[in-house]
Amino acid sequence: MPLWVAGCLAVSVAGTASAQTINLWPGEAPGSEHWTLPERTYEHTPVGTVVQNVVTPTITAYLPDRAHATGVGIIIAPGGGFVALAMSVEATDLAPWLQRRGVAAFVLKYRTVQKTVDGIPAMDMDTAGRYGIADGIRALEVVRAHATEWHVDPNRLGFIGFSAGAMVASAATLQADSRLRPNFAAFIYGGPFGRMPRIPAGLPPLFMAWAQDDNVALQPVVRFRDALVAAGNRPEVHVYSAGGHGFGMKKQGTPSDHWLDDFYAWMRARTR
Numbered sequence: 001m002p003l004w005v006a007g008c009l010a011v012s013v014a015g016t017a018s019a020q021t022i023n024l025w026p027g028e029a030p031g032s033e034h035w036t037l038p039e040r041t042y043e044h045t046p047v048g049t050v051v052q053n054v055v056t057p058t059i060t061a062y063l064p065d066r067a068h069a070t071g072v073g074i075i076i077a078p079g080g081g082f083v084a085l086a087m088s089v090e091a092t093d094l095a096p097w098l099q100r101r102g103v104a105a106f107v108l109k110y111r112t113v114q115k116t117v118d119g120i121p122a123m124d125m126d127t128a129g130r131y132g133i134a135d136g137i138r139a140l141e142v143v144r145a146h147a148t149e150w151h152v153d154p155n156r157l158g159f160i161g162f163s164a165g166a167m168v169a170s171a172a173t174l175q176a177d178s179r180l181r182p183n184f185a186a187f188i189y190g191g192p193f194g195r196m197p198r199i200p201a202g203l204p205p206l207f208m209a210w211a212q213d214d215n216v217a218l219q220p221v222v223r224f225r226d227a228l229v230a231a232g233n234r235p236e237v238h239v240y241s242a243g244g245h246g247f248g249m250k251k252q253g254t255p256s257d258h259w260l261d262d263f264y265a266w267m268r269a270r271t272r
Contacts, residue, residue, distance in 0.1 A: 019095075021060040024138045029057055029111060031131055037114045041087075047246060048088030050080070054112045057135040059142060062095040062105040063150055070102040072271045073152035075139050075182070077108045079163025079190060079246065082128035083115055089248035090162040090188075094260075097249075101264070104152045106143055110135035110168060126194035129167050136161075136168035137175065140182060156271045158184040160263075162248055163217060166190025170224070173203060184270055186263055189217050189245055191224030199231040205270045206235035209259045211243030238262050 037053040059075070078090035085091070087109070095105035111131035113123060140157065147154040159182035161169030166187040173185040174197050186207040206228065210221050228235050243256020251257050 019060055019062045021058050024057045024059060024135055024142055032111055035114055047086045051085045051087050051109065052083065052112060052115050054085065054109055057111050058109045059139050060107040061150060062099040064099050064102045064104060066151060068102045069151050071151065071153035072156045073104040073106065073143060074098065074158040074160055075106045075108050075143060077110060077136055077161035077165030077168045079165045080112065082112050082132055082164050084112060085109060086246065086248065089250055090165065093249040104150055106139065108136060108139050124194055129164065132168045133171040136172045140172055140180065156183055158182050160186040160188065161190060162188045163190040163246065167193050174199065184267065189214055189221060191221055193220050196223065196227055199227045201232035203233045206233060207263055207266050208235050209238040209263065211240045211247065211256045213242050214245040216245035236266050
């Protein structure tokens with residue numbers, strides 16, 4: 001995977017109408033104050049736009065026209081193994097799709113590990129993911145703090161994550177304080193990739209989707225599904241016969257192409 005990103009302003013206009021980017025933390029994000037590598041963006045990679053060396057985590061708000069806003073909001077966390085973020089195929093292509101349907105979408109650009117060597121650095125996922133997880137939990141706080149301004153019902157705020165982003169989403173969902181959790185969550189070909197956290201009963205509505213021919217995340221995703229069920233939760237599960245890993249918003253002519261329709265129908269039924 002090549003290296004990838006223009007630095008982000010504290011508040012800036014994104015590429016579509018009613019989209020703005022804000023920093024998640026006041027000042028420097030806690031724990032990464034001494035990171036020095038510059039953030040980099042790479043366009044037109046095999047997985048679209050990719051970002052590396054994220055030091056300043058942000059959310060970009062794609063707000064629907066007020067006349068069509070449903071009050072539903074959702075935070076989107078792309079994947080990338082915590083060494084990169086697949087921003088377009090797993091986030092910025094999805095956000096305007098939701099925005100056009102009256103859903104406020106918030107693209108989370110969370111911190112990734114500083115990449116100092118070629119390839120994927122040796123690391124365990126719990127260590128690599130701790131900053132991204134902190135950013136995901138913070139994103140819920142920030143969106144709820146801006147709920148009135150952004151015309152989002154704070155009790156209809158969801159979280160969707162892809163691959164490593166689903167590990168971020170799962171940590172936000174499994175918080176001990178149920179009041180801090182998202183109101184619904186979706187894990188797309190991902191979940192806890194390190195040790196299995198404690199799974200409480202009574203979690204909010206959950207959606208899961210993956211392909212049977214996923215050669216990257218199949219085992220941990222199935223393990224997470226089984227742990228959720230064992231704890232008494234009933235996730236909505238969609239397993240597609242083909243699609244591989246990282247299908248996101250790509251159209252491949254495989255059954256996984258339909259995941260978004262399935263997710264959107266599920267989400268609408270639970271947020272009316």
